[in-house]
Amino acid sequence: MSARTAARDAEFTAYLQARQARLLRTAYLLTGDKHQAEDVLQTSLAKLYLAWDKVRDRDSVDAYVRRIMVNENNSLWRRGWRKREFTTEVLPEAPVTxxxxxxxxxxxxxxxxxxxxxxxxxxxxxxxxxxxxxxxxxxxxxxxxxxxxxxxxxxxxxxxxxxxxxxxxxxxxxx
Amino acid sequence: MSDHEWESRVSRELGQRAQGLDETPFSLDQVKGRAGSIRRTRRLAVAGAVLASAAVVVPIAVVSGQGLGDTDSAPGPATSPTTSPTTSSATPTRATDGVTPAPAPTADAIGVDYLDGSTWVRPDGTAVPLDIAYRGGAVLGETLLGVRDNTDTNRHFIDVVSPDGAVGESIEITSGLAVSDDRSVVAFVEPNGDLMTMWDPAAGEGGRVAIASGLTVGTFTVDPIAVVGGPTCGPEDECRVFYNAGDGVSPPRVASSDGTDVLVVPGDVPAVAVSDASDAGLVTVQQTSQDQGSCNGLYDITSAAYLWTTCDRFLLDLNPAGSVVATTHAYLDGPGNGYVALVDAASQEEVARFDPSDGVVVTQTWLDDETLLALVLDGRGSSIWRFGTDGSSERVTSRSTGGGYDTSPTHVLLVGY
CATH class of the missing domain: 1.10.10.10 (Winged helix-like DNA-binding domain superfamily/Winged helix DNA-binding domain)
Structure with missing residues (x-):
């Protein structure tokens, strides 16, 4: 691994540690489903990583990744994600008041x-x-x-x- | 209850719903793994987009600080408003049978055809309204070949569009669309695996021919990248189509109108893809690809040898003369390339660099040996720049959309797809 790549990875790791939880919460509110939120987040972070050299020097990294998350979620919705059904051994939670x-x-x-x-x-x-x-x-x-x-x-x-x-x-x- | 109280309540509820989600589920390796998958998919999907075009560049100092600004391109003159695409700066009209057409409206003329949303802008600035906004395409003579997707069926088509904007034939394709430097011949793959060349869309079978057949690699369809020769691919002319295997592994090949179909880089020399080829016999070749970047070389078919190789640059496009190659960073991806650097093909020296400080270069194409057109996307919209080998630069048209990097550019350079 080149020194440049190592430096980029270190920067990105720091960003992950600092912002990932917050971004997961936003993704959850956008999707309404934790698994879906994680999928949207992982894809969005991957796209951010790919564009890191372009955006890392800006103050708008959060805005950049938020925009990706919104678009990813809209894209999932268009692809009919919500129509999917998953089997699970865990009974769904009862409605909560x-x-x-x-x-x-x-x-x-x-x-x-x-x-x-x-x-x-x-x-x-x-x-x-x-x-x-x-x-x-x-x-x-x-x-x-x-x-x-x-x-x-x-x-x-x-x-x-x-x-x-x-x-x-x-x-x-x-x- | 006031709206403000409702808003406060919603804010509290959203905060409470998200409370407790303190996990950081993804490691750097996991993110990089997904990034690698995305990159491979994108490379396969857009390989055809990085084709017979090339870039000349401009010194950074000339360009830096010249973002899109907030100003859209100037509207064309007032015309009879029969149709007004929302994405166009012009007010185009379409001639109607039996009615004297209004004077043709104009948009920003840049010397070549391009798309601005659902408007086809001719080289002289004449604006032709289209039924849809194509995502790519090319122009053969007076005919537009617009590439569109049917997202419901995941099928892809070329619409053959006449100069008045009417769609005639639609051709299903399974690949990108490659176009020759002189815009006289295009190449694409049909669902049956035929590698088609077409030079006269209106001539039916007389204006097109398959120069290779059965071109599939597993589930992948090959992707034509560059067309050289012409002006037809018929028996009277010689033309060659350089194409990638589509699987990202198999070596690139070149099919000729004489019936041959051979490896671009013969022997055991590594080559996984081509990105451009020129009539001068030079080919830009991607030798290897890893997650961290790629190694590339300028290959001379005549001498069957690399003129030079590098792992520091990805080679994009050769100018028609083959004297200058446009390059960018070896690490390809994101919404576009961070910069385009011009490299002397003989000496490998960088002669100029275009680095839009506020955006990325999505596509570029040689207007001639001295002039490059580049489509730039930034957080506010897209713009087309003209760059001269003498260092001059000019923004020839722009469109502010506020759509951000994940929004497709409004403009489309008609250099294939």
């Missing part, structure tokens, strides 16, 4: 999971990654207006789908 919020959290998560991949990417980047509307638009290659409308639509969907007794406003009032 979160005790901390009397089921509101699970209901919110359900809504997020039901969003189309691109809309969910907007929600994850805005509300989990805390990117600005402009940053989200830039990363996804869409307009700020589209980010705003996707977010508004997601929030409107939540309003529509929530039973009144799960509406946080109602909960606040009851308290």
């Amino acid at each position: 979160d005790t901390y919020d009397e089921g509101l959290g699970a209901a919110l998560w359900s809504v997020v999971q039901s969003l189309p991949p691109k809309a969910r990417a907007v929600v994850v980047l805005r509300y989990y990654e805390q990117l600005t509307e402009a940053e989200t638009a830039d990363l996804l290659g869409i307009s700020v207006g589209t980010v705003k409308s996707q977010c508004s639509r997601a929030i409107a969907t939540m309003r529509d789908r929530f039973p009144a007794d799960l509406d946080p406003r109602e909960q606040e009032e009851e308290r």
